[in-house]
Amino acid sequence: MINQIYQLVSPRQYEVAYKEFSLNDDHIIVRPTHLSICRADQRYYTGKRGKETLAKKLPMSLIHEGIGKIVYDPKKEFKVGTKVVMVPNTPTESDEIIAENYLESSKFRSSGFDGFMQDYVFLDRDRVVPLFKEMDPNVAAFIELITISMHALSRFEKKAHSRRNVFGVWGDGSLGFITALLLKRAYKNSKVIVFGKNAHKLERFSFVDQSYQIDNIPSNVRIDHAFECVGGIGSQSAINQIIDTITPEGSISLLGVSEYPVEVNTRMILEKGITLIGSSRSGRQDFVNTVDFLKENQDIIEYLETLIESVQPVKTIQDIINAFEKDLTSSWGKTIMLWRI
Numbered sequence: 001m002i003n004q005i006y007q008l009v010s011p012r013q014y015e016v017a018y019k020e021f022s023l024n025d026d027h028i029i030v031r032p033t034h035l036s037i038c039r040a041d042q043r044y045y046t047g048k049r050g051k052e053t054l055a056k057k058l059p060m061s062l063i064h065e066g067i068g069k070i071v072y073d074p075k076k077e078f079k080v081g082t083k084v085v086m087v088p089n090t091p092t093e094s095d096e097i098i099a100e101n102y103l104e105s106s107k108f109r110s111s112g113f114d115g116f117m118q119d120y121v122f123l124d125r126d127r128v129v130p131l132f133k134e135m136d137p138n139v140a141a142f143i144e145l146i147t148i149s150m151h152a153l154s155r156f157e158k159k160a161h162s163r164r165n166v167f168g169v170w171g172d173g174s175l176g177f178i179t180a181l182l183l184k185r186a187y188k189n190s191k192v193i194v195f196g197k198n199a200h201k202l203e204r205f206s207f208v209d210q211s212y213q214i215d216n217i218p219s220n221v222r223i224d225h226a227f228e229c230v231g232g233i234g235s236q237s238a239i240n241q242i243i244d245t246i247t248p249e250g251s252i253s254l255l256g257v258s259e260y261p262v263e264v265n266t267r268m269i270l271e272k273g274i275t276l277i278g279s280s281r282s283g284r285q286d287f288v289n290t291v292d293f294l295k296e297n298q299d300i301i302e303y304l305e306t307l308i309e310s311v312q313p314v315k316t317i318q319d320i321i322n323a324f325e326k327d328l329t330s331s332w333g334k335t336i337m338l339w340r341i
């Protein structure tokens with residue numbers, strides 16, 4: 001079967017590629033319906049990743065956040081039309097210690113191999129998780145981003161000390177919002193404080209106990225553990241501010257992605273005995289946990305809906321470009337593409 005794949009060939013330029021796929025029982029075919037743009041996609045689209053990386057990875061189809069409908073299952077385990085969320089991480093082996101998203105042999109869609117911007121996505125059969133019928137499809141489109149926070153919380157739970165009175169979340173964007181929301185739900189008796197750059201974004205975090213602008217933090221504020229959800233150049237000052245604010249032996253979960261290495265105050269990391277927990281991507285179990293969590297906590301979907309900034313029907317390559325450009329000019333939230341190409 002010949003499939004049409006919409007690939008980024010150079011910054012801000014997409015072309016259609018035609019690829020032959022052969023079907024076997026290990027695969028299923030999904031027609032994407034709702035796709036959502038991640039900051040990582042924008043770093044490729046705008047050429048921020050640098051010439052060497054782009055030369056290695058392009059042409060490549062972007063997007064690793066999305067849902068679709070099953071159109072074909074050779075084993076007939078899934079009914080045609082079943083709504084599913086797609087798992088972008090694709091492991092080629094398993095390991096008893098190292099999770100699938102940290103294995104060097106794993107492939108991740110839209111970071112080295114083709115993402116979801118295709119007419120049909122061919123997936124290993126364990127790379128989809130069925131959705132429940134009440135799930136808002138525009139929120140479901142960015143379930144992958146919710147799994148990132150879910151995964152970070154499960155790593156935190158395994159690795160951090162047990163005092164959880166006060167959490168600090170740095171970053172007033174989408175990932176900070178979702179992480180703060182999940183923390184508030186998972187640790188009902190804990191205080192969650194958000195630290196951000198923008199008053200208008202912090203106003204959206206109505207469910208947290210406290211929020212501060214990073215240039216106006218009272219000197220007596222202390223946190224037990226922190227989640228850094230900033231990324232880019234801002235992550236340097238965020239991490240160093242966390243180091244100053246955290247109490248000894250606290251943990252810092254690092255989630256923000258930077259293009260360049262950042263300088264951090266190692267002297268104070270040592271002196272305070274801080275644990276740094278790197279957290280990247282997610283695996284099938286995080287998707288299962290997230291869908292189960294959303295099914296059992298449907299009131300939370302209302303909060304997640306406030307992250308939807310724009311919903312763009314996409315029928316042509318120009319529509320893809322328009323959606324990416326619109327996303328770049330939005331100061332808040334997620335851009336969803338209704339995939340009708």
Ligand SMILES: NC(=O)C1=CN([C@@H]2O[C@H](COP(=O)(O)OP(=O)(O)OC[C@H]3O[C@@H](n4cnc5c(N)ncnc54)[C@H](OP(=O)(O)O)[C@@H]3O)[C@@H](O)[C@H]2O)C=CC1
Pocket residue numbers: 038039040145148170171172173174175176195196197198201214229230231232234235237238254255256257258279280281282333
């Ligand atoms: N670990 C993982 O697997 C994943 C990581 N990410 C990464 O997480 C990061 C955040 O993603 P996302 O929320 O979507 O992006 P956003 O750009 O929406 O959020 C980042 C927010 O942090 C704010 N900010 C900038 N500097 C600081 C600072 N020093 N302290 C506090 N806040 C600050 C930004 O404000 P302003 O815009 O005004 O600068 C912005 O509102 C990105 O780097 C992204 O690539 C995303 C998904 C998965």
Ligand SMILES: O=C(CO)[C@H](O)[C@H](O)COP(=O)(O)O
Pocket residue numbers: 038039040043064108110111112144145148257280281
């Ligand atoms: O967004 C992400 C996961 O949701 C990751 O940040 C992304 O996969 C990083 O990939 P890359 O190295 O290609 O920037």
Ligand SMILES: [Zn+2]
Pocket residue numbers: 038039040064
């Ligand atoms: Zn992402």
